[in-house]
Amino acid sequence: MIQGKTYTLEEAKRVLENYCVYQERCHKEVRDKLGKMRMIPDAIDLVIVHLLEHDFLNETRFAKTFVSGKFRVKKWGRNRIKRELKLREISNYNIDLAINEISxxxxxxxxxxxxxxxxxxxxxxxxxxxxxxxxxxxxxxxxxxxxxxxxxxxxxx
Structure with a gap:
């Protein structure tokens, strides 16, 4: 059986920092990415805490960026935007905050x-x-x- 690459905690942190720098990410995307990297749940939590502490991961910023992009580029209405954010497990507070930025x-x-x-x-x-x-x-x-x-x-x- 072919084994995938294994990552140390520090390597995983660096990979995920780059992943989050490339574009805004939500917690679910980061958790899924770490799962695909075959990280154990405790390590996943440590990496996410690291990303939050160093501002690589920010749910409010993600929601605002997502809303802005989908509204301006794809011309999505509020219902579609809310549905997509809920699929990404974004809190209702952050969804409302981001949606209200559209005049x-x-x-x-x-x-x-x-x-x-x-x-x-x-x-x-x-x-x-x-x-x-x-x-x-x-x-x-x-x-x-x-x-x-x-x-x-x-x-x-």
Whole structure:
């Protein structure tokens, strides 16, 4: 049987420092990475404490960076962002803190730009089918139902 590389505690700390410096990481990603490195639970805890103490790992910073990137780059709505952060085991406090950094003005502007672009690009003869395609797209991206339905009600052709 082929054995994977084993790491000393110091080697694992250095590997994970580089892992966290490359991009913001959440606790779950770090724990999973250490598990794949075949570290024992006590060692995993020691490495995570080290990363926290030296500010390589910060859940609040991760949440804010994640929200900013997914909103600005991928045009995700609040629902999708919250769902993805919960999958990463981020606390509700940090989720709310990060979500609240998106201004309502920017949020609505992004929604309308995305919705208008999808409406214009959907080549569907039937108005009902067109609305369904647009709604499915916006729901998948995590936008709120009241915004979606208000937008769909404004489509005339």
């Amino acid at each position: 309502d003005f920017d949020y609505l502007r992004a929604f309308h730009e995305l919705a208008d672009k999808k409406i214009d690009s959907t080549k569907e003869k039937s108005l009902l089918k067109k609305k369904k395609k647009v709604a499915d797209y916006l729901f998948y991206r995590g936008w709120e139902s009241h915004l979606i339905y208000d937008k769909l009600n404004s489509i005339n052709q």
